[in-house]
Amino acid sequence: MTDSDSLPPIPLDTFACFFDLDGTLAPIEKRPEMVSIPDNIKQALGTLFNATGGALALVSGRALMELDALSAPLLGPAAGVHGAERRDAQGNIHRTELSPPLAQKLERELTAAIAGFPGCHIEAKGMAYALHYRQAPQYQHDILAVAEAFVDRYAELTLQPGKCVVDLKPKGVDKGAAIKAFMREVPFAGRTPLFIGDDLTDEAGFIQVNALNGISIKVGPGDTAARYHLDDVGHVHLWLLSLVEQLDNYSIKTKSSVGEDL
Ligand SMILES: [Mg+2]
Structure with missing residues (x-):
């Protein structure tokens, strides 16, 4: 329709x-x-x-x-x-909320992880982090791989792909x-x-x-x-x-x- x-x-x-x-x-x-x-x-x-x-x-x-x-x-x-x-x-x-120790180190670790992909940026939303690549769509697979690595490393997190963005959010x-x-x-x-x-x-x-x-x-x-x-x-x-x-x-x-x- x-x-x-x-x-x-x-x-x-x-x-x-x-x-x-x-x-x-x-x-x-x-x-x-x-x-x-x-x-x-x-x-x-x-x-x-x-x-x-x-x-x-x-x-x-x-x-x-x-x-x-x-x-x-x-x-x-x-x-x-x-x-x-x-x-x-x-x-x-x-x-x-994400647990405070995780929230504290996530932004620092994510910033380091996407430093090699110019045009991509992190948005801290308090209880989640968004990795944006609208300005650099050529890095889609790299950004998705970064997000997947974090989900593998931290059991509290799950992944939410969207249009030119991947969110890392609390499970559930x-x-x-x-x-x-x-x-x-x-x-x-x-x-x-x-x-x-x-x-x-x-x-x-x-x-x-x-x-x-x-x-x-x-x-x-x-x-x-x-x-x-x-x-x-x-x-x-x-x-x-x-x-x-x-x-x-x-x-x-x-x-x-x-x-x-x-
Ligand atoms: Mg929408």
């Missing part, structure tokens, strides 16, 4: 919505700090947040602080660093586990989950949502467990705006039928 016309209807009052950010709500840029969500889409997210009774969360590889800055003024439930940090609907933060952390945790809590519990994402890290989310008989949507090309598909970020935006429009039409209809009754 290639466009929003092929997606099933989403009655928002019974749905819980989970959105990846980079490559889903916002186009991927050369550097992560260049990414932004258009204002009308941030507005749409606010409308959908209200329409779902607050059962809407961003689920991203970015840190929570960055998610908040990128999606402001929305400040709701969210999962950052692939689920290693999660803010629930009550505002409580749940964190899966993934977007599926984050969605599962949200779905046990108010206001998510009892609703049908919808998750939309574009990258390998989103596959765990798709599998979880499928297991809960929800709607999984993959953005862009590539093998996936998702049951639906949208071509690109532009199509995601059109689909989100159509959901808002559907709400507006519903409220106009409701208002006019109330008027007729009077």
Whole structure:
């Protein structure tokens, strides 16, 4: 399926919505700090947040602080660093940390390990480290080999490949586990989950949502467990705006039928 016309209807009052950010709500840029969500889409997210009774969360590889800055003024439930940090609907933060001795030496060792690959850089996310090679894609295999060596050396770590990035994150952390945790809590519990994402890290989310008989949507090309598909970020935006429009039409209809009754 290639466009929003092929997606099933989403009655928002019974749905819980989970959105990846980079490559889903916002186009991927050369550097992560260049990414932004258009204002009308941030507005749409606010409308959908209200329409779902607050059962809407961003689920991203970015840190929570960055998610908040990128999606402001929305400040709701969210999962950052692939689920290693999660803010629930009550505002409580749940964190899966690397052990302090490991965290202390990882950055130093990783910096040394990628020193021979110019254009690659490390991003410290607190409970995970990202090795970026968007500026130097010729080093993809070298960076992957570095990450694999660290996972072999440190049993606490697991590897999360993505688009021009490899994350080293705590074992047991993934977007599926984050969605599962949200779905046990108010206001998510009892609703049908919808998750939309574009990258390998989103596959765990798709599998979880499928297991809960929800709607999984993959953005862009590539093998996936998702049951639906949208071509690109532009199509995601059109689909989100159509959901808002559907709400507006519903409220106009409701208002006019109330008027007729009077
Ligand atoms: Mg993404």
